Amino acid sequence: MDIASKPLQSGASTPSLVRFTGNGKDFFGIWIVNLMLSIVTLGVYSAWATVRTKQYFFSNTHIDNHRFEYLATPMQILKGRIIASILLVIYLFFTHYFPLVGAILALMVTLLAPWLINQSFRFNMRMTRFRNVRFNFKGSYGGAFKIFLLMPLLCVFTMYLLLPWTLKKMDEYLLTNIQFGDKPFSAKLSTSKYLSALLITLLSSFVAIPFIALGLYVAGTSFEDSSKVLITLIPVYIVCMYLLKAIYQAIIRNHVFNNAEIKEVALFHSDLSAARFAFVEVTNILAIILTAGLAYPWAKVRKTKVLADATAVTMMPAAENIIDTMDNTESSLGDEASNLFDVDVSLT
């Protein structure tokens, strides 16, 4: 071993792999019991189910022997769900019974969307803790309005020529507004990478579709009976969507991770193979369809493992000295208003 080739300065460390230690058996028990209780309680328990599921996945994800923590309480989730449900009831009531008022409401919901996106992100970041330090999200309404409403609109009017740029801007917005303690994330993403990811996905669809059509033909599907066409085509469509989505996501994930950092704290690495990820996603979805949903816990654990295995993080010495800013500010402010809105107003 050549000693000179080893990094000697204290600024550099070796990357450590992300480990996921959950297993399908444990999670199956958690999932099925929580699902049953959610139905029996007409959905009230689903807030507890959400928290337990997230805690299971967060706590089983480790970097350098430190685990992630999910901090939200079931009551926070329940409050958010109740608010979201009431809004949904109002919205559905008007679209079903007063279609004209419903159309106006739809516009209002669109204007509310940037706030909801920020709110949901902020909540989820603040409820995530690693090494005793919480994450935060600093997005503003104006920023989200520009990125999630104006730019997609611009995309439509330019025949989607601006799509790669828009997708890049969205990821950049979400990522660079995250903070770990008091340290912000930064990212240098490239539009051309998004363009090539989109083109590769498009090309894959040209290859995949004839294959699937051929497969269906060989399998002897008859296209005469309209009801049978739908029964075969819907699963085929779902599988195709998962395949293409997986290819795109793998390419973009690698690009985003490899170009993101928390200055002087951490570097991120991802080498997820698009082919492998697509294979995992497609076989997962097939297993879920064939078992009428029962394979879901196994599939979710399998996917999380694959993602963890492809990810590494280089922790730098400064990672030892980050202060959790939120513990202090929150206890000193103790603001009622911020408590009221400290809920994830979403049903998912």
Added chain:
Amino acid sequence: MRVCGQLYPFSSSASFEVEAQLDNGKIHISYDVNRAVRCSLDSLSLSTPIPGVATQASFPSGERFVPHSADFVWPAHKKHKGMAKLEGHYIMIFSALLLTPLLIYALLFKVVPSAAVWLVDYVPESVVDTMGQQSMYLIEENFLSPTELPPETRNQIHLIWDEALAAVALSKERYQLDIYASEHFGANAFALPHGQIVITDDLIKALEDNPNAIRAVFLHEIGHIEGKHSIRLAAQAFAGTIAMSFIFGDMEGILELIIGSGNLIMGAQFSQKMEWEADEFALQRLTHIGHSSADFADALKRLKALSEAQDSTSEEDGTWLEYLSTHPSLDERIKHAQTYQKK
């Protein structure tokens, strides 16, 4: 007892590999060079136990301790581990496995439909009117154009309509008939909840020589209104969507799809049931006012012939397929109409 784990001082990302000492109801951890933390086991606040996850303990002074092993159980949790016990218990998992599909079925096919029926009784008349008028406004703007039938044909149709209304003793104020031309609907008739019935030029042309069949179609549509079918359908979709999103809100896409398709099947079944109810209404009233239930069978046969002709001539015209998909099989309905008198 000694437990290995990780210690995090208050509010900082620093961490220490430590060995906790648990003796006589107290916990003691030394860390760093010469720092230490101790308290009684009772004053620790423990995270909720989850199968396969190590339970973390927080000290009153803010330090946090995470044991390395997920199998370690804190003395306070020895007696009751809460939900984690159920989630790891084979009998519980097995019974949940059996019960969950049954519960989903009961929810989709029993609870939601009866909630919809219950909701319908509470929908005020004014809401029904607004709902009908607004829907009609949107339909008229998008899919309907003024009728191209000659005035004498129109008068004749209105005459049949007035007769039919009088025969079943329904007021002309509550019910209203309109004739429109529509490429979108083809030969069709539909009813709006506030008592408006629309019949298209194409359907009139198809049944022109058989006024009895037209009357039967009218009675079928009136049956939809009398049974408050559109409101029930809306209430059903409404209750279904709420139940789905609240109870299964946390699921990822595909599971929603599986359960959503259950919801869709329920909806289709529900609308088929309504067609049967409207048929039943038409047949019952027809025989009641001294006409033959065969009139309705005639109308259906004519529709069937028309749809077959359209299917073979133009493949791309999907309007008929669409119309029939939410309706029971025409053959069954014809048979039912023909054999109705035997009852």
